[in-house]
Amino acid sequence: MSRAQHIYESLIEALRNGTYAPGDRIRAEDVARLFDVSRTPVREALSRLQERGLLEMTATGLAVARLGRQGVHELYALRELLEGAAARFAAQHASPSDVQAMRQISDAFEATQGNPARAAQINRAFHDALYEAAHNRFLTVSLAGLHDTLMLLPSTTFAVDGRQDKAVVEHRAILAAIEARDPDSADAHAREHIRSARDARLSMMFEY
Incomplete structure (x- = not known):
């Protein structure tokens, strides 16, 4: 190196x-x-x-770098597309062990209530498991680059009141669609999840 x-x-x-x-x-x-x-x-x-x-x-x-309102919108617009694609591919290609891993992480996330920092860690693990389940290495590379840019955002959206509870429901919906082998539903629920995260982020940063 x-x-x-x-x-x-x-x-x-x-x-x-x-x-x-x-x-x-x-x-x-x-x-x-x-x-x-x-x-x-x-x-x-x-x-x-x-x-x-x-x-x-x-x-x-x-x-x-500092991200302004427009930068946050642009970042989450791309994240919505990529996360939706990951969920769609996972619904098509996930193995039983992939689904089991996501289920275990989803359950662990539900046990993090009241601990935003821990929730953020487990949430990242859930999304990493989703990317693995998509079985598309080029998508994984794109998402890794996107997550590097997410480092520019302060704190975690799970510090916003009610965000953890909503994310629990969103994770369950994504996972249920993947288990049902329903790509359209998985894509839609993943996109909704990211839009919710975007709105929480905007409320944190700009009193949106």
Whole structure:
């Protein structure tokens, strides 16, 4: 692995674990010092992150990108399409073990009431299991890139009153459609699930 690739992946992980938050400055000299390298591989890594929309140039320099209302709408519009496709493919291709895994995770999610952070972790596991059940590696790659951009959003929508309860019902509906081998229904329920998440996100960020 090249130095630039190592730095790039390390910064992605730092975004995932919250070391860097939206709006935080990212200085090339600080990153170079952290990894004990010259600025050349650092600039390459930062350029890649900027190309992906994870960093942006501000009046004070390079910083972790902030998503405005339009950006949130665009992000969730794409997520709705991809999650719907994943559910559709899962209804067509999921194995019994795939369905069982989703069922177990769905049950675990229902036990997270009152713990938004834990709910977010289990919810991600549910969606990862859904992507596995779709059995489409190209869709999985697209969704992985999308989830990197979701790191730019603050906190979790499960902190919104009633969101966990609604998500329980939505997960059940998606899973029931997959078990029934009904692609249209699975697609529709997955899209509804993401639209609900979008509305909760907008209410958190913009008093929507």
